[in-house]
Amino acid sequence: MTVFLRLAAILLVLFSSVGVHRAQQIVWPVMEDHFYELGRNPGFVPRGNDLKPFLLGFDNFVADLFWLRAVQYAGGHAGVFEFEALPEYLELVTDLDPHFEFAYIFGALVLPLSQDTLDDVPTLLRKGIIANEKNNPQMLPELYINLGFYTYFYLNQYDEAAEIYETCAREIDGCPPFADKVAAFLRAKAGRFEIALNIWLERLLKNGGEGSEQEDEVALRKVEESAKMAAIDCAAGHYFEKNGSYPGVLTDLIGVGTLPCQAFASLQSQQLGLLEKLDNNWNLERISSSTLTSSFTYNPFVWDTETNRLKTQSW
Amino acid sequence: MIEIKNVTKTFGARSAVKNLSLSIDKGEVFGFLGPNGAGKTTTMKMILGLMRPTKGSITLFNEKAGSIAARRKIGFLPEFANYYQHLTGREFLEFVGEIFGLGQSEIDKRSKRLLKLVNLPTEAHDRQVHTYSKGMQQRIGMAQALMNNPDVLFLDEPMSGLDPIGRREIKDIIIELKHQGKTIFFNSHILSDAQEICDRIGIIHLGSLLISGSIKEVVPTGKTLEDVFVEAITGANKPAVAKEKKPLPTIAQKTAVKTLTADKPKPVAKKKPSASTTVAAKITPKPKPATTANKPKPATKKSPPSSRKK
Amino acid sequence: MKTLYALVKNTFRETIRDRILIVIAFFGVILIVATQLLSAISARQDDKVIVDLGLGMIDLFGMIITIFVGTQLIFREIDKKTIFVLLSKPVTRIEFLLSKFFGLGAILTLITAIMLVVFIGVTAFSTDLIVQNGIIDVQFVGQILLITLFSLLSFLLLLALVILFSSFMKPMLAAFSALTVFVIGHITDDMRTFAMDNTVSPFFKQFADAIYFVMPNFAVLNLKNFVLSNVFFTPIELLAAAAGAVFWIIIAVTLGSLFFSRKEF
Numbered sequence: 001m002t003v004f005l006r007l008a009a010i011l012l013v014l015f016s017s018v019g020v021h022r023a024q025q026i027v028w029p030v031m032e033d034h035f036y037e038l039g040r041n042p043g044f045v046p047r048g049n050d051l052k053p054f055l056l057g058f059d060n061f062v063a064d065l066f067w068l069r070a071v072q073y074a075g076g077h078a079g080v081f082e083f084e085a086l087p088e089y090l091e092l093v094t095d096l097d098p099h100f101e102f103a104y105i106f107g108a109l110v111l112p113l114s115q116d117t118l119d120d121v122p123t124l125l126r127k128g129i130i131a132n133e134k135n136n137p138q139m140l141p142e143l144y145i146n147l148g149f150y151t152y153f154y155l156n157q158y159d160e161a162a163e164i165y166e167t168c169a170r171e172i173d174g175c176p177p178f179a180d181k182v183a184a185f186l187r188a189k190a191g192r193f194e195i196a197l198n199i200w201l202e203r204l205l206k207n208g209g210e211g212s213e214q215e216d217e218v219a220l221r222k223v224e225e226s227a228k229m230a231a232i233d234c235a236a237g238h239y240f241e242k243n244g245s246y247p248g249v250l251t252d253l254i255g256v257g258t259l260p261c262q263a264f265a266s267l268q269s270q271q272l273g274l275l276e277k278l279d280n281n282w283n284l285e286r287i288s289s290s291t292l293t294s295s296f297t298y299n300p301f302v303w304d305t306e307t308n309r310l311k312t313q314s315w
Numbered sequence: 316m317i318e319i320k321n322v323t324k325t326f327g328a329r330s331a332v333k334n335l336s337l338s339i340d341k342g343e344v345f346g347f348l349g350p351n352g353a354g355k356t357t358t359m360k361m362i363l364g365l366m367r368p369t370k371g372s373i374t375l376f377n378e379k380a381g382s383i384a385a386r387r388k389i390g391f392l393p394e395f396a397n398y399y400q401h402l403t404g405r406e407f408l409e410f411v412g413e414i415f416g417l418g419q420s421e422i423d424k425r426s427k428r429l430l431k432l433v434n435l436p437t438e439a440h441d442r443q444v445h446t447y448s449k450g451m452q453q454r455i456g457m458a459q460a461l462m463n464n465p466d467v468l469f470l471d472e473p474m475s476g477l478d479p480i481g482r483r484e485i486k487d488i489i490i491e492l493k494h495q496g497k498t499i500f501f502n503s504h505i506l507s508d509a510q511e512i513c514d515r516i517g518i519i520h521l522g523s524l525l526i527s528g529s530i531k532e533v534v535p536t537g538k539t540l541e542d543v544f545v546e547a548i549t550g551a552n553k554p555a556v557a558k559e560k561k562p563l564p565t566i567a568q569k570t571a572v573k574t575l576t577a578d579k580p581k582p583v584a585k586k587k588p589s590a591s592t593t594v595a596a597k598i599t600p601k602p603k604p605a606t607t608a609n610k611p612k613p614a615t616k617k618s619p620p621s622s623r624k625k
Numbered sequence: 626m627k628t629l630y631a632l633v634k635n636t637f638r639e640t641i642r643d644r645i646l647i648v649i650a651f652f653g654v655i656l657i658v659a660t661q662l663l664s665a666i667s668a669r670q671d672d673k674v675i676v677d678l679g680l681g682m683i684d685l686f687g688m689i690i691t692i693f694v695g696t697q698l699i700f701r702e703i704d705k706k707t708i709f710v711l712l713s714k715p716v717t718r719i720e721f722l723l724s725k726f727f728g729l730g731a732i733l734t735l736i737t738a739i740m741l742v743v744f745i746g747v748t749a750f751s752t753d754l755i756v757q758n759g760i761i762d763v764q765f766v767g768q769i770l771l772i773t774l775f776s777l778l779s780f781l782l783l784l785a786l787v788i789l790f791s792s793f794m795k796p797m798l799a800a801f802s803a804l805t806v807f808v809i810g811h812i813t814d815d816m817r818t819f820a821m822d823n824t825v826s827p828f829f830k831q832f833a834d835a836i837y838f839v840m841p842n843f844a845v846l847n848l849k850n851f852v853l854s855n856v857f858f859t860p861i862e863l864l865a866a867a868a869g870a871v872f873w874i875i876i877a878v879t880l881g882s883l884f885f886s887r888k889e890f
Binding site for chain 3: 059
Binding site: 389 | 632639643711712714889
């Protein structure tokens with residue numbers, strides 16, 4: 001009798017496990033679709049500040065739960081590159097926990113991958129900056145760097161991106177040392193050679209032997225490069241004033257004067273003296289052929305006839 | 316020793332105790348009898364200070380009832396208590412001893428003696444109270460009430476809910492304490508026990524004291540306490556009905572007379588020094604003032620039912 | 626004092642033997658299971674999630690114990706009639722009430738301490754937040770200790786409220802009332818800020834102000850949302866928050882004693 005009972009029990013367990021498995025097969029896809037739809041609909045995501053009073057101080061923990069949900073959502077939509085609801089999720093998460101660094105960074109990395117959510121990044125990062133600038137400044141460098149990169153890489157707004165990096169380098173404690181270099185690069189890319197020159201000069205003077213020799217060497221070369229670019233830019237301006245048109249090729253500028261040049265006018269005497277001490281096989285006042293050819297190993301450039309600006313080809 | 320003077324306790328519109336006066340002397344075993352809901356426990360709680368009288372005053376050893384000084388000298392066994400479930404019997408007594416500020420050696424000495432007195436099996440001393448039977452719980456309750464070697468012991472229905480053997484044991488303990496000369500005040504509705512143990516009894520019904528006096532005086536020869544009790548209660552319940560049917564003076568009315576006389580001459584009785592004469596004075600029937608005092612009461616009680624009948 | 630000590634010891638012993646410590650087993654199991662699950666799905670944020678979960682659970686468990694055990698403390702004594710035994714002995718009602726506060730307060734301290742140790746153990750084992758390259762991160766551990774200390778303060782404040790309400794209410798109602806004050810105590814700050822920021826009626830402003838000053842502030846005792854950030858509190862801020870809590874504990878227990886002294890059984 002007991003043998004039969006045991007057999008019946010085993011069979012029951014077997015059948016029911018098969019049943020559960022079958023039920024899962026049927027129910028799960030439906031559930032998944034359902035959750036997918038819920039997740040897609042941004043209205044489904046509650047607003048953090050509405051939720052806050054009900055959390056009784058468990059804000060961080062609830063933020064983490066929604067973070068898990070956000071990550072699942074992003075993972076689930078990675079194949080189609082649509083993250084409609086992700087900005088809402090991240091806003092919620094960062095409302096609840098304004099110090100959740102990775103939530104901002106994750107947004108800056110993932111949101112630009114879809115056209116729909118590309119524009120949501122600055123809002124998120126600027127919110128993070130405002131929320132942390134007073135009482136949690138250690139988080140700021142990361143936010144600034146990400147915001148700068150986004151502005152440069154996805155929006156191609158070099159000047160704006162450079163400004164962000166400059167602010168970071170100037171005002172934020174713990175900003176990585178490459179921030180001003182990136183700013184200089186972006187300024188050069190934007191055609192603001194005088195600012196790039198300034199940044200490099202400052203860096204060179206600031207290092208003043210403190211930095212490694214290699215770094216000083218790079219900075220020195222960059223100063224020279226930026227100065228030449230600035231000179232060429234000024235010469236192009238003078239060429240336009242005289243001829244009513246921009247040069248077709250760079251060699252047209254040979255012999256054209258560069259002074260007065262805004263870029264050099266704003267330099268301090270100390271900086272000017274430094275420029276003059278450079279190994280001068282070129283003339284600061286007048287474009288010569290050597291101005292156009294030497295010292296551009298790292299940063300070759302051409303004259304862009306469409307925009308009538310100097311255009312760097314690569315870093 | 317215990318003086319209860321004109322005490323009334325009302326809960327909203329309902330009065331649980333009405334103008335109760337009672338005095339208990341040293342060394343007496345007083346049985347406070349009455350049906351369920353008569354006001355016995357309420358009275359006891361007022362004496363202990365768990366409740367405050369609406370009117371009147373209660374003193375113990377000339378201290379106000381409920382004062383710390385009064386509470387130092389009393390012991391109390393509540394009805395149907397579930398003592399601290401996770402303490403062992405011994406720990407419970409230790410805790411009670413600490414409340415009274417006794418030293419460890421004194422606590423050990425007293426708990427040993429009390430555990431023996433209440434006859435709690437040795438194996439149960441270090442078991443948690445929730446494993447105890449009802450009788451054992453009652454016995455440990457008795458032990459905790461005696462921990463401070465009280466002058467007066469208050470027992471609320473000490474025998475209820477116990478099987479015959481348990482009742483016997485508790486009764487034996489009370490008799491033993493009586494022999495030791497303790498003053499004991501206990502509530503009960505188990506009359507045979509009361510008759511066996513008590514020196515004096517009081518019968519309370521609907522908040523009013525109907526009878527009080529020594530057993531000998533209250534219970535005439537040839538009757539049991541039960542007879543007296545039932546007659547007193549039924550008499551107090553339906554004097555109105557009785558009057559409608561036939562205005563024959565029943566024994567109930569006689570006992571009612573006794574009650575009121577028992578109350579009234581008390582100030583007089585108090586002046587007298589000897590206990591026995593006090594009791595005698597209390598019981599002396601004084602018909603005239605009694606009947607005048609008695610009559611308005613049933614009349615007022617009668618009016619609602621009679622108006623309903625019309 | 627001796628009497629109070631005996632009563633406190635009894636409350637402590639009764640509660641401990643009521644298998645309350647099983648809560649800690651729950652705590653440990655949930656935390657350990659969570660650490661295993663979370664590392665898989667949290668996109669490398671498992672450190673943060675574990676810390677938030679651990680601190681949140683310490684708070685939650687403490688609150689649950691406070692509410693559930695706290696509301697039973699007085700009720701059970703009345704229900705089992707043990708209170709008759711105590712109050713017919715030379716025990717004042719204030720002593721009785723205080724013993725309930727200190728007895729459960731001691732339990733809460735003990736349980737919080739054990740949960741903290743379990744939490745630190747699990748965190749040290751599954752993340753490198755506590756021990757990094759063989760060096761203990763003193764700042765982080767200090768932060769955790771401070772947060773837990775303030776959690777404990779909030780339990781004690783909640784306990785005082787629970788005792789206040791159960792001095793004259795039935796357990797369910799007392800729990801509900803204490804929770805209501807707890808909830809309001811969490812949002813008075815927000816309400817006041819809202820009233821200041823927005824163009825609301827002057828009546829509401831005054832109302833928010835009034836609530837802010839007549840309700841205990843639980844939000845300032847809740848530091849756990851600042852863990853892993855570098856938000857810094859000055860000692861003055863912390864002392865003020867703690868002093869506020871102690872002030873309200875005293876008020877609540879005193880009021881409770883007042884009500885309880887008038888109670889009849």
